[in-house]
Amino acid sequence: MKKSESPQKNTIDLQIKSPAIPSSAFRGSARHSRLVCAELARLYPDSTCALNYRDLFELIVATILSAQCTDKRVNIVTKSLFERYPSAATLAAADPAELERIIFSTGFYKAKAKNLISMAQGLMDHHQGQVPETLESLTKLAGVGRKTANVVLGVGRGITSGIVVDTHVTRLSQRLGLTRQSSAVAIERDLVKALPKADWVLISLRMIDHGRAVCKAGRPACSRCELVRICPRIGVENLALKSIPKRASKPLASKSADEPDLGSHDVIKP
Numbered sequence: 639m640k641k642s643e644s645p646q647k648n649t650i651d652l653q654i655k656s657p658a659i660p661s662s663a664f665r666g667s668a669r670h671s672r673l674v675c676a677e678l679a680r681l682y683p684d685s686t687c688a689l690n691y692r693d694l695f696e697l698i699v700a701t702i703l704s705a706q707c708t709d710k711r712v713n714i715v716t717k718s719l720f721e722r723y724p725s726a727a728t729l730a731a732a733d734p735a736e737l738e739r740i741i742f743s744t745g746f747y748k749a750k751a752k753n754l755i756s757m758a759q760g761l762m763d764h765h766q767g768q769v770p771e772t773l774e775s776l777t778k779l780a781g782v783g784r785k786t787a788n789v790v791l792g793v794g795r796g797i798t799s800g801i802v803v804d805t806h807v808t809r810l811s812q813r814l815g816l817t818r819q820s821s822a823v824a825i826e827r828d829l830v831k832a833l834p835k836a837d838w839v840l841i842s843l844r845m846i847d848h849g850r851a852v853c854k855a856g857r858p859a860c861s862r863c864e865l866v867r868i869c870p871r872i873g874v875e876n877l878a879l880k881s882i883p884k885r886a887s888k889p890l891a892s893k894s895a896d897e898p899d900l901g902s903h904d905v906i907k908p
């Protein structure tokens with residue numbers, strides 16, 4: 639998408655009263671999912687993970703930190719974090735209070751610090767300090783759910799074990815009629831069923847890019863969205879109308895561009 643394009647006023651969005659194609663025709667259809675996938679590939683041919691990392695250890699740490707936090711913030715924090723703790727061994731022996739101070743600005747810092755240390759200890763105890771490369775082994779580590787494991791394997795190793803479902807993927811999958819589900823696991827199941835394995839890694843990254851640029855949580859810019867002709871816009875009209883004040887035509891409050899990224903669906907275990 640052209641970054642120079644400025645978001646349209648919400649009033650223009652609301653002029654699109656109904657999707658070009660009835661929503662019922664598309665929900666759960668593998669053909670529709672593949673069409674959306676192809677269009678996203680055309681729009682975002684170069685999508686990549688926005689987290690900065692040099693190896694799998696740094697990727698797993700950054701992904702755990704990205705829960706309920708922006709990638710931008712995580713990248714700021716990990717710069718000093720990886721200098722202080724460059725390996726599983728150093729992180730496993732970290733002083734919790736010092737680690738909490740370093741990662742404080744990513745939110746949930748106490749739980750994240752505890753999980754990071756436990757995760758690193760798990761790597762030392764069971765994997766010789768290395769990040770394992772199976773979904774089963776990864777999800778046994780503290781703070782690592784399916785989403786984090788899928789990021790590590792898909793983005794870090796190019797191993798397609800599943801589809802990363804974060805807050806953007808959840809929202810777009812629902813609006814675009816790719817799923818009726820609301821839980822990350824069920825959404826992933828629908829996407830995996832409909833899409834070829836070769837698309838599993840990039841579909842998430844592309845939906846995340848589209849979610850950030852156009853299909854934002856509080857204010858989807860349907861009027862300038864290149865998917866509008868194939869998007870049933872499930873729930874969008876209701877969301878927009880609900881947000882419009884009765885007596886005034888103020889623009890909708892737009893959600894911060896800094897909404898949480900990749901990690902937002904993995905459980906932060908206390």
Ligand code: SF4
Pocket residue numbers: 813814852853854858859860861863864865866869870871872874
């Ligand atoms: S911005 Fe509108 S048309 Fe585009 S994907 Fe989102 S809901 Fe669909």
